[in-house]
Amino acid sequence: MKCLRIYATPDGESHFDEIELPTTKTSVHPDAIQFDVTASYPASRVRLTHIPAGMREVAWHKVPEPVLTVRLDGSVDYETSDGEVRHVPAGSFVLVEDTHGKGHLSRHSPEAQTVIWISLPNGFELPPA
Template identity: 90%
Template sequence: MKCLRIYATPDGESHFDEVELPTTKRSVYPDAVPFEVSASYQASRVRLTRIPAGMREVAWHTVPEPVLTVRLDGSVEYETSDGEVRHVQAGSFVLVEDTHGKGHLSRHSAEAQTVIWISLPNGLDLPPA
């Protein structure tokens, strides 16, 4: 399963990466048809956010801790400090790990949006980029 990632290098520049989250085929309850399931990751907090309609651009910012965002509706365009831009649609998830440096820019679609923020103190235990 692919996951878009925003991270910062030691010099504070933010970049995009795509990481592969390994999955295994398994049943999640007795007699269920098996399907692809990722590993379990330690989460410290889950927040539901409602971004109001018309909130277009959020200035350059970092996150206080690694967070997995799950976009339920609307869309966002992220820009990293190296100038790369990615458009993220509803139904997508993004691992945001730029906890230091210049951060990233968020440009939201015109409609209101609902986003789940899952704080992951250890990230997804991914190997370094």
């Protein structure tokens, strides 16, 4: 399963990467068909956020801890400090790990948005694909 990632290098510059979240075919209960499921990952908290309509650009910022964001509606364009821009539509998730350095910019679509933030432990690492 593909996931967009925003991370910072030791010099504090932010960049994009696409990572593969490993999955296995699993039934979630005895009568269900099998489908792709990732491993279980530790989370320290889950927050639901509502971004109001008309909020366009958020200045350069970083996250205090690694966070997996799940965009339920609306869209955002992220820009990293190297100048690359990626469009993230509703239904997408992004692993944001730029906890130091310059951070990234967020340019939100004009409509209101709902985003789930899943905080991950510092030092969190995905298993190799």
